[in-house]
Amino acid sequence: MNVIIVGASGYSGAELAKLVVAHPKLTLAGLFVSEQSLDKGKLLSDLYPQYVGVIDVPLQPLTSDAMSYIQQQADYVCLCTEHKVSVDLAPLFLDMGKKVFDLSGGFRLANNQDYQTYYGFTHENEALLNQAAYGLAEWNSDAIEKAQLVAVAGCYPTAALNALKPLVNAGLVSEQKIIINAVSGVSGAGRKANISTGFCEVSLKPYGLFNHRHSPEIERYLGHKVLFTPHLGNFPRGILETIYVDLKPGVTEQQVNDAYQCLADQPLIRLLGNKIPSINGVVNQAFVDIGWQQQGQSLIVMSAIDNLLKGAAGQALQCINISMGLSAAYTLVGAHHE
Structure with a gap:
């Protein structure tokens, strides 16, 4: 499966990129950041020197051309973006028919009132809250496997x-x-x-x-x-x-x-x-x-x-594994991730 990571310059995005590269059944098809990001055009290994020679992949701005590329190439889109950004982006990728794994809190809560109270913004895609599967891998695997939108647990x-x-x-x-x-x-x-x-x-x-x-x-x-x-x-x-x-x-x-x-x-x-x-x-x-x-x-x-592995990128990979019909812990058990 081809995996795209949006918000790849952050700690969770970089951690997930490393996990995807090491996964024999996944291909890292692109790393993206916002058009305003100061990191656009840099290699991930420029930001994280431990990835030199391992993930020398450019951080591309999420332009209209990038969206067209994602529509053509991606199977899975992982959002390592701010909560409100995920809420805005997820419907675009869902409309493309992509399976979306959101590592933010954008789809974890029950209703718009919760988002106003705890996140400080109005949720513009409240209908998706009922459709999102909660990505707590050990407890919700059936729903994770079937859902198009997975809200990876905090x-x-x-x-x-x-x-x-x-x-x-x-x-x-x-x-x-x-x-x-x-x-x-x-x-x-x-x-x-x-x-x-x-x-x-x-x-x-x-x-x-x-x-x-x-x-x-x-x-x-x-x-x-x-x-x-x-x-x-x-x-x-x-x-x-x-x-x-x-x-x-x-x-x-x-x-x-x-x-x-x-x-x-x-x-x-x-x-x-x-x-x-x-x-x-x-x-x-x-x-x-x-x-x-x-x-x-x-x-x-x-x-x-x-917090960056089981609490974010590792759990996202568990959800991806479940979606592919693999063991949730595939490539994670026994692996030491420096």
Whole structure:
């Protein structure tokens, strides 16, 4: 399949380009950026020197000629663009008959009101929200395989949902809000220059209290209320979430352990039991590491991912694999992505 990446100069786009190039059943058919981008005309390897001799592919502006090329050449279009840009571009590629994998938040939420509240814009293609399959690979493969538009799950929600859905689905969780304390590396903020994410400015601190856009995404696909607080960490990549769950009275450790067995055969999920996951355990890997410890009705669940791999490009590739009828983890298991 021929894959086009739009927004390829960002961290997730570049990561996805690397994965596509390494995939024996995919061809990287083009990398595109906006017509206004300062990166247009450069090689991806000019921006990311680790790709010299590997991905010496030009970043082309998304002109009308580029759109014609995509219509003729592409099978899959991956959008690594800002949320509003994805909302505008996705219908154009869908009308061409392309399957679209959107790595932004443009199609993850339920309605326009959510987008006004959490993203700050009016969603011009609300009808597509019902058509988009949520790209949480381990949990929604049938819908991903059939859909023309896949809304690849967010990074924080990927860590949270894989850690919590087994418990909620097994009916083990009380009605109390689940508290999610999450920390992400600076690459999660994107590549654009911003003083708050500059090397000398970054300090561990919370942000988006009570109103972060991943809160409604987690609640929608978990079916349970959460109190989600993200933090910016002073490290490049990775996410670690510490999650506080109030269990129903009488829930045993065995019941909790049994609930997680629904993920035991998933090749990119590593169930650590009472061991504590870490950022170092998942950086440059496509895994979700999940650990948990229980004391009475209190359960602490810990979940770690690489935000650019399992939290973005790796999960997009899982969705592509599913669409092709391959194992979701094809080319991802055991691979170390420097």
